[in-house]
Amino acid sequence: MASVSIGSLVLESGEILENVELAYERCGKNGAPVVLVCHALTGDQFAVGTAENPGWWAGLAGPGKAVDTNKFQVITFNVLGGCSGSTGPLSINPHTGTPYRAAFPAITIRDMVNAEYAALKELGITGLAAVIGGSLGGMKTLEWGRSYPEFTKAIFPLAVTPAYSDFGVAFNFIAIQSIINDPKFNGGDYGDAAELKGFEVARMAGMVTYRSGGMFNERFRRSTRGEIFEVESYLAYQGQKLAKRFDANSYVALLQAMNTHDVSEARLEVEVFSLSYTHDLLYPSEGMVPWLKCQPNASWEIVDTQFGHDGFLVEFEKWDHHISKKLNSLPIPQLMQ
Template sequence: MVRETRYEDQTVSIGSLTLESGNDLHDVKLAYERVGPRDAPVILVCHALTGNQYTVGHEEEGWWKGLVGSGSYIDTAAFQVITFNVLGGCNGSTGPQSINPVTKRRYQADFPFVSVRDMVHSQKKALEKLGIHQLHAVIGGSLGGMQVLEWGLLYPDWMTHLIPLAVTPTLNAYGIAYNAISRYAITNDPNWEEGYYSSDHTPTSGLATARMIGMISYRTDEMFHEKFGRSRKGASHENHKEPKYNVESYLHYQGNKLVGRFDANSYLYLLKAMDNHDISEGRGDLNFVNKRMKANVLAIGFKGDLIYPPEELEKLFYHGSSSQFYLVDTKFGHDGFLVEFEKWGPHIKEKILITNKIEGVK
């Protein structure tokens, strides 16, 4: 059966939202991308720390193009794929850059802290506003994977499949340590101004440094050695700021690239949400938490992931009767969920088609 594929790039208002902290957010909006036939089963994609709602993309390529799209492993000719910019983000959803309806000024550092569970609650309200009350699958990696796990626990009857990637039940001390250094870099930037910086003088140096720190943790030492080694740019030995080695140039590029598209306050709020996330909090023994999930689970870990060790994800679903774990052999480490789709995309395709509810798809 051939369906007409549609593309939608919109914002949905969900009204007020009471956060886990007890604070109320008013006039909450979530920006979203929606791709695929409107009568097709819905797959919700949850993005990572510096991601956004543009999974597929329209005029520019989306961040998961190759995994999601027409004819891809998650086929937008057979499914409609929805991605929300997370609550607290900076791509159109309510976050630190938004106007506080009470003060009529930007929230900035007055924005209340949000949790991963808050993100999921807001997405659920947004889906209901869009007339969607059932999901075929929920998928995401890293911070997106945290959301996937919470979806399975907060709303276990809402989906058929859960596909958490490159994630663990809680962020360990190693991951928190990297985030702590990133926070230090941002909050000690001369332009930080306690979070109330002007749009003309943002903490660009701190944010760029935070991104550089993150990039080191996302890849393996093997990948860095293979890609860069000790190759040089021919820069001066005397200049402390000019990159001499290609690996330095790469990190500078990645840091400066993020500064052009991301807000420092949002970066800090999302880091804190990751630090605080623990799926066992308020739920008891972690060994029994996964039994609350009713969906079929395909958990995917990536070899060499420093901040989300794959063995922790495997352990979470080890005794699940309707769960599977797959380890991807890769040199990319944590960033494996953004590349080499040919290694793990087929497992996802098989999983989301396994119920035989999707007709006419090969």
């Protein structure tokens, strides 16, 4: 697993996080324009992956894809506060010699972006062709446009709004309360996240918001397996699956970061191309388009889908051409030859 050390990072809170490392994936040929991909809440750095193990965005980024690794380098970091190799609650606190766990300091979306900016500098990257991401990754993408407009030609925020909706904050509250009130959570000093039923319930609550009600109804049709509804079995499986691969303290830290991010009043000095998705319960287009209309250089499309918020992870044939067209139109010398 590739990682880069950036030393100490001063957080927005004023706290100093020491010995920060970010795990990353880097694909494409050296010297090509760089596209930074930002993953969502429970994603990781493996956006492109390999032929044997395709990444979570292999349908969009890779050889011959909309984000073409024959033309661009693609770099993806596991977020600060994550649990796939980057500094987070599972990391060793240098002052105690034990994992931070719930003592990991509160972080923000801006902290994540600041860490990645430092990491890119360490990797010798002096500028980006674009930043692209959806959901939490879309929040980071917006923050890149606010904090470092001179560092990137354009940003592509997908399935996101300038600030998280009250509906989204409400579900995050349910998730956080479910986790921290699990008796085995033990103030964050639990043995194994897979033992936390509250973590499973938190994931179930999130899964309900990621797709439209119509899609749930069409997929499950009140079908049962014995005395269990298929939709109940599906949610239970998703909860168990995440609890086995993700850290609950990281989950809480990232949810809290999502809640506090807000660029509503920002006017970005960078080109913005945004996609929203119909039936997105968490980041509806009506929360994004008015803000885009106030930006000096923004354009957007609304993708019609029953997948709702998950639209940015599927049905690439419906919308990847928008990304490809805009990306290849950027004023980058290597693309204009």
